[in-house]
Amino acid sequence: MSVHEQTAPNGWHVFHATGRPPAAPPPLPAPPPWRRFRGTPAQPPPPDDPEAALRRLGPGEAAQQLGADEIDVINAALVLRRPLLITGPPGVGKSTLAYLIARELGLGRVLEWNIVSRTALRDGLYVHDAMGRAQAIAAWQAGVRHTAAPGQGDGAAAPEPAEAGSGGSAVNTATSPSTRQLPPVLGEFITLGPLGTALLPYDRPRVLLVDELDKSDIDLPNDLLHVLENGSYDVPELVRDAADEAYVHTSDPGGRALVRGGRVECAEFPVVVITSNGEREFPAAFRRRCLPLEMRTPSRDQLLAMVERHLGTRSPEAEDMVDLFVQRVQAGGTHSLDQLLNAVRMTTAGGFQADGDGRKLVEMLLRDLAKGR
Template identity: 45%
Template sequence: MSEASEWLIYRGAGEPHDGIEALPDPPPWRDFDGGPLVDPGPGTDSASTRRLGSFNHLAEMHRPSAEELEIVNAALYLRRPLLVTGSPGAGKSTLAHSVAYELGLGRVLRWPVVSRSTLGDGLYRYDAIARLQDVQIAAGSRGVPGARAETPGGIGSYIRLGPLGTALLPTAKPRVLLVDELDKSDIDLPNDLLNVLEEGEFGIPELERLAEREPEVEVLTDDGARVTVRDGRVRCRAFPFVILTSNGERDFPAPLLRRCIRLELGQPDHKRLATVVRAHLGEEAARAGEDLINRFLERSRTELLAADQLLNAIYLTHNAAPPTRDRLADLLIQRLDRPR
């Protein structure tokens, strides 16, 4: 490693290492004291394998440029969210899995945003209807109509932390949270995120009301594990590595931009595309698909295309004869900005 890059925690090398242990203490204004610590969550799952490729040992999946490496590491050092913009297939979501895999930060917590998403969806869900039904069933089984009856599991059995809420649990190492396609949200969600991302904590009103009587309540996490929430509040210790992705379809409010480190991913070049193909389909497929990679690059100068279209084409046409191969490739790699 060169002297200029010695400060890098995430190196984009595609190989796991323990560099996260060398991450310095956060700046004072981003130092959180949540606790006591909870288990870090499960390791890398099948979602990361799909994103990074079955052959990722043959190639670096996300070959970042020097500037991209510096920006990602700035977000790690400063404990700030990373706002990643770029066209579809540029590798925005893959970056989250690459960081989690290389730094050993476990399963990526993913929050896919849609137009109906609210902050509450990311933090936690309380199933009040299921709780009421269970209480009614328990009361009926005792044969006392209208009698007050608590279900065996208590209120915690009906609360599940969302991906954002799970990411903010107090862990020794940061979790990786992917807030995917934030630009598809309604106008309020980016502003609603501000306070949570700034303070690193949130309250669960249903538990805060019971805090004096039940200071500790076990709830379910997005990982499917059970953790104890104390006094109805969740506060992080290691601020999560948060990636907010955007296709550039809308502008975000200045207060959100001020709190984020910003990274724009350009169109992948030949080297990166070949690496993506090699990681997912192997060395032989990358060599056989060289002509399709070149055609894809040529078309992408004037058309909006996505890298997964190229992967589909190379996979499907690997054993096809040239006339059929070219026709199938054209059918699969269609421009995404075609006028309707």
Template identity: 50%
Template sequence: MSQWPVYTGTAAPHDHVDALPAPPPWRAFDGGPPLEPPAGDEEAGSPDLAHRARTYQATPEAVDLVNAALFLRRPLLVTGPPGSGKSSLAYAVARELRLGPVLRWNITSRATLQDGLYRYDPLARLHAARSAAVRTAAPSSEAPADGSPDADGDEALQDHLRLGPLGTALLPYRRPRALLIDEIDKSDLDLPNDLLNVLEEGRYEIPELVRAARHTPRARVMVDGDAERVTVRGGAVRCRSFPFVVLTSNGEREFPPAFLRRCVSLRLRRPDGDRLERIVRAHLGAPDDYARGLIATFLGRSDAGELATDQLLNAIYLTGAAGLTGPSRDALAARLMPYLGNGPGADDDER
């Protein structure tokens, strides 16, 4: 029996993702045979990510829209200023729902769709083939440089191809994987449109393996973030459980309507005083009087320019850990909370 909400925002891990109802008919996927997701935690051994996942303070709006994305099998587009917890949300959801290690794709202006799907190095393959030919004195065993299949080169092809984070997330896992596509607004203008078909269809092809399928219908390929290999049949990958996809944006650009309508959109807003105190309590314990004063100062300053919550956390932690008192403590706290960008308060900070 399904239940709402599956993600509760309480940070207590559970298996309720198994209670998700069947997807809408237009979002049903039939990839297979099913794969078990890899064992391991969502933070993949990073104490920083583990802490962020445990301490994330989800708003009621965030809880609702995360569940909407899970139920509808749609990507979640999370917009907000730097330091508002956009990427931490992916780790918090993965931890609570036990989705395993988060797959992360950090976007740059040079990122392409293929970077997210898979990486193939034909030059490394050619070099390996030539080295093997020299060792065995059999030049005829060299693999062609264009990546086409040959009688002896299909295994070498698999050894030089690795699925990217998006390509790995779309494997036919029995449970959804968590995928963070970070700072999508930094991408080339074409990337959001290029993502449309892949995220809509939940499938993609690897041309190099499609060409090799006549000789090698099943290829064992490496995946992102794991030493294991998975089987790809006929060069095509289709998901079974649509991944929980979080795309983050700092709101620096507009996205095409066709892209936006395929996403569930969440805007993270500036936290109020009560939520700031909960955030501080989750990270650093109960705030003392001085920390509460810094929270009030932070709130007052945020009306004049852009600030990030982690600046407040840095100020509270350091002014306490350094053991300072009086004006020196106040001066250090102020220096740790400068305005970001060219906001109306930036000039004041420079004086």
């Protein structure tokens, strides 16, 4: 960062809420000393998912929904390598912010961790398919018996599989070289979850969306504290394995990652976007580790720009729907932005009459979500 950029107003900003894909990924500020991590081995750059960003953000530059204060908080989270805790009414665009950051900073595919009441920390870190591994070992042993040398026969005991990870070299020495089979390796049955994948040692941070954390079990926010503070975790099954390293699956489609010693530690702390609808309070220790950001319903002009970006229209019918939507929000109802987009899409469809027989359908599309029906 140049001296001019440092002294210019907002010169420390790297995120400007435009949602415009960069020609080249912009450099990020160096983390503070207490948020530096040394995870290895370095992972290849993550895949991109432009279609997901297009569905969330629409084509072109994003409509400005964030004010100067909100943009300051987001940039502070990027500088300090701290999670963002975003609160606001349902459907206001909280989760969309993760896609806005990822596209503007060129950080690749967003990793989504959708929280429900049964979600536990391990669900976000990794899954071990123990049953699948047991079945694979049984199939391997059956194959060994089938291809055993004539002197061993079907009644001979099959050799035990070596407790080796991806690097394991144990083979069935009783078979000929042409029929030799390797035992199933442990790494093939471990898949890193969204949180676990985000903490892999990438050169640039991944974007992790933890959606609706307030719906979780009461213990999950506290369980997250250690991981968010240390940027690392262990996979006990791999720690106990005889092999020093293993290739495991990740949350990216077709993704694989090398894990050494059963421990995963990031090289760059991920951009963590945690959303909450405000259904309950979080522990003080958890809130201390996050930067709070409250999102409000966009203004009329912002809503019109959003409709135009997604649907390519700013017709009188679209303006009427925006005005109706704003009236209902101001009256104290609970409404989401996708309700507005659905209503505008219907009213601008050829032949649809919002003031005639279609009025009942418009009422259904813009119903108050707080009423439960």
